[in-house]
Amino acid sequence: MRYSDAFPGPAHVWDIAAGAWIDGLEAAHGLDVSPPDEEGRVYMVKAGELVRYDPRSRTVTPTGMPFTGRVANTRGIGWAELGLPDYPGRSVVGLLWRGMMFRYDPQIR
Numbered sequence: 001m002r003y004s005d006a007f008p009g010p011a012h013v014w015d016i017a018a019g020a021w022i023d024g025l026e027a028a029h030g031l032d033v034s035p036p037d038e039e040g041r042v043y044m045v046k047a048g049e050l051v052r053y054d055p056r057s058r059t060v061t062p063t064g065m066p067f068t069g070r071v072a073n074t075r076g077i078g079w080a081e082l083g084l085p086d087y088p089g090r091s092v093v094g095l096l097w098r099g100m101m102f103r104y105d106p107q108i109r
Contacts (some may be wrong), residue, residue, distance in 0.1 A: 008047065008072075023058045029067070030074030034092055037082055038078075043092045043104070044073050050092070050104055065104050073097040 011028035012021050029045035033053070033105065036042050041054045043063075070080040077094035078101065089107040 002059070011044070011046075013053075013058075015055070023055065025053065025060065029072045032074055032077055034077045034094075035079060037090075037106070038052070043077065043106075045074055048072055049100070063104060063106070066104070067096070067102075 008027040008029050008063070011025045011033075013023035013025070014020070015022045025044075027047040028056060029040075029048070033042040033044040040056060041052050041107065042049060043052055044050070046060065046068050050063045050067070052063065053059070053104055054059045054061070066068075073096060075095045075097050079090050080093045080103075081089075082091050083092070086108070087103060087105045089105055091103045093101065093103045093104040
C-alpha cells in the first residue's frame with residue numbers, strides 16, 4: 001500500500017523478511033498495488049503508465065498501457081479471470097479514482 005496524496009509521489013518498498021526499506025520508486029500513482037503474481041511481481045501506475053515491479057531484482061518493466069490526465073490513482077487493483085476471447089488468462093483489473101475501470105492481460109500484451 002502507498003500512503004500519499006492524490007499526486008504522483010514516491011513509493012517505498014519494505015522487505016518484511018529483512019525488516020528494512022530496500023527500494024524507492026518515484027512518480028508512483030494511487031493508493032495500492034496489485035497482489036503479487038506467481039513470481040512475486042506487482043503492477044502499479046508509475047509516471048502515467050501501468051508498470052510491473054519486481055522487488056527481487058528491483059526492476060520496473062513498462063507495459064505500454066498509459067493513463068492520461070492529472071490524477072491516475074488506482075483505488076483498487078487486483079487479478080481476475082475475465083473469460084473474454086482477447087483476455088484469456090488472469091488479467092490485472094482495477095478502478096481509477098473517478099470510477100473508470102481498466103484491464104491488462106500480461107500473457108498477451
